[in-house]
Amino acid sequence: MDKITKQNALNAHTWVGVFLSVLLFLVCLSGTIAVFHFEFERWEQPHITEMENVSPEVVEKAMDSFLSRHTEESHHLFVVFPTSDIPRLVVENDHVAYFADNEGNLIEKESVSFTQMLVDLHLYLNLPHSWGMILVSALGAVICTLVITGIIAHKRITKDAFKLRRGGNGQQAQIDLHNRFGLWASPFHLVIGITGTYFGLAGIILIVIATLNYGGDRDAVVDQIFTPDPVLVPQEGKPAIGKAFAQMETLAPEKSPIFLTVHEVGEPEQFIEIYAKAPNRMIYAEGYRFDTAGNYIGVAGYENGEWGKQLLWSMYRLHFGDFAGLVSKWLYFVLGVMLTMLCVSGMEIWLSKKAHPPLASRLWYATVWGSVSALAFTAIADMFFTGSLVAVFWCLMLLNTGVTVAVKSLTKPMWLLISGLSVLMLLVAYVAVHGSATFTIASLQLNIPMAVYVIWSVYRARTLIKRASTEQAKVKKDKTGSAGQASQGNSAEGASA
Template identity: 85%
Template sequence: MDKTTKQNALNAHNWVGVFLSVLLFLVCLSGTVAVFHLEFERWEQPHIQEMDNVSPQVIEKAMDTFLAQNPEESHHLYVVFPTSDIPRLVVENDHKAYFADQEGNLLEEESVSFTQMLVDLHLYLNLPQSWGMILVSALGAIICTLVITGIIAHKRMSKDAFKLRRGGNGQQAQIDLHNRFGLWAAPFHLMIGITGAYFGMAGIILVTVATLNYNGDRDAVVNQIFTPDPVLAPQEGKPAIGKAFAQMETLAPEKSPIFLTVHEVGEPEQFIEIYAKAPNRMIYAEGYRFDTAGNFVGVAGYEFGEWGKQLVWAMYRLHFGDFAGMTSKWLYFVLGVMLTMLCVSGMEVWLSKKAHPPLASRLWYSVVWGSVSALALTAIADMFISGSLIAVFWCVMAVNTVLTVVFKRMTKPVWLLISGFSVLLLLTLYVVVHGEASLNVASLQLNIPMLAYVVWSVLRANTLLKREGMQNDINLQPSSPARETTA
């Protein structure tokens, strides 16, 4: 490509990245952490009994007890099996969810407020869902734009693929790091951008396809992707969920049941559907359908459906890395960190070219490291209050901004230290609140990485503070005679 095209791509890359840097960073950071949203659900209530499997009789008992205690009207009933990615038994309706033990006795109500806030931050930026998701999806398209313009603008891609220069004022190293992360993980970043854009644009795509191919009939398009409900004789009576679940060992012995749904509870069209994870397939699950009496009706047909249907049903696992256990989740976490650091390094390169304007630089670091502190303090608040966690998070972010404007010492290493000590405070209070349960697998699988972050943040902040001190000493040294003469 000619120089003009490359320069135009670079200009577009710079200005799009700068103007949307804060939103892109928050979406990328929350998405990176939300890769472990199922683990965070376990972490929030670590004392709940966990198990590998459950019998049909236990499921029946747990649901019967739940319905007796929660008789309110609901269109759906759900059972989350311990064979899912959360090794716990959960029974719920449209309003409440309760854990159950291995005997089918109810334990306590499910409470995942922090996890929900985190996921909502990633999906909607905590905005109203209707247009929050559209905004976040637009940011997914922006990520694709940044990846493509970054590749076009790269002048010596093949020569600089493994170059990482050190020394000087650090600006060149920052540029190299930004380019390497952008180049090496470009396929992942594009995939995240495309799948992220899909979630918010699905409604627009639905309307467009319906208008062009189905005379505006949206239901016809939906039925092409989501298999219509089975046509059954009028149903009545209590759904035989235990009988339906017992048949899965025969119907799909190679699959892991994830959860069960009773659709249209109490209505003539009531039916049971069990979703099971298909091995070696990227689709979210195959659906096995039963009538109210527990008789097998058929499968939804997602596993071997048309490629378009399979692609749509693979979007969730592709976006969140939920397809190869903890291996894929940790891979997505590392790649997500790279994408998040692209936002950080890109803004730092821009700030360095502007000679690091003090207030703008401090504000940026208050967003980057202050958001980590805000998440930690929000998780702490969740352990002691029952109010809105969204309000807590954004109030902390607002306080961070005020502190940054008022105090000139709120620089990058200071914010890094604050983030580390905030996470340390979270871990300390977590141990106080949960006691022995803070040492089980549900807790340690997240507490150990968080402790590692504390250690890294303190060490890194200490290095930056020393570097700042050395730079201040250099600036305070008197000019040499030769320099004064030249001046």
């Protein structure tokens, strides 16, 4: 490939990354953490009864108790089974959700405000959903662009595949690490970018396909992707969800039921659908359908449908790594950290080439490490505050920006230290609020990684502070030595004269 093409690719890679650096970082950081969104839901309410399975009678009792308490109009009813990624029984409608114990008694209202804010940050950047998702999806396309232009711009991609130079001022090592992360994990980054782009642009794609091939009939396109609702004789009465659930042991004994939905509640077209996770398949789930009386109708046909339908139904698990339990989630977390660090190191490389302008550099570090601090304090606020967590998070981000402008000493190591101490404060607050429940699996699976982050961030901050002090002392010594030599030179000249 000629030098002009490589240079153009490098210019595109640089300026796209610089101008969208903050948005890309926030989407990548929140997405990396949101890989564990189910674990965060458990973490928010660690004292809830957990179980491995549940009987049809318990499911029926829990829903009956829920319906007697909540009579408001709702188009759907849901039951989340403990065989899903959350080992808890949840019954809900379109407005509210409750946990139930292993006897079918309602325990307390589901409250996962922090998790919802975190997922909303990743999917919509906390903007209105209609155009927030389009923006985030466009960023997915940008990630694909950065991966491709980065590979094209690489001058010696084969020779430098495993090169990592150390020494000097660290800039060369940072460039090498940036290039290695970008190259080694490029297949993952492309998968994340493509699937992320799909989620937001699916509506636009649907309109285009409907216009070109179906005379503008969007429903016809939807029916090709999502199996249409079954055509039934008019239904009435309370849905027999217990009877429907009991049949899953016979219909799909090898599958794990994830959740149950009652569609069009109270309407003549009401029906029950149970989504079950198919082993060794990437699709989200297969749908098993029943009429109101609990009689089996058939499957939705996602598991053995056309390849295009199976691909679209695999997008969720491909994007969030939810296909091989905690193994795939931790793999996605590590790869997500690499993608996030690409955003960080790319901007730091650009800043270093601009001689690290003080205010711009401090603002970047306030964004990177200050966002971790803002998330930690938002989680703390959720324990004592019932207002908008979106407002809390963005007010904290604005506060970080204002303080950084005002206080010149808030450099990279200081913000790194602040982020670690903020997470430590979150852990202390968590123990104070949840007490003995802090030591349940639901808590420890996230609290232990958070404690590891605290230790690493404090250690890393101290290392950077010591390094900066050593460099400052060396510079001061060099200046003093130069001044002394100049003074001796002047004295010698005077004596000679």
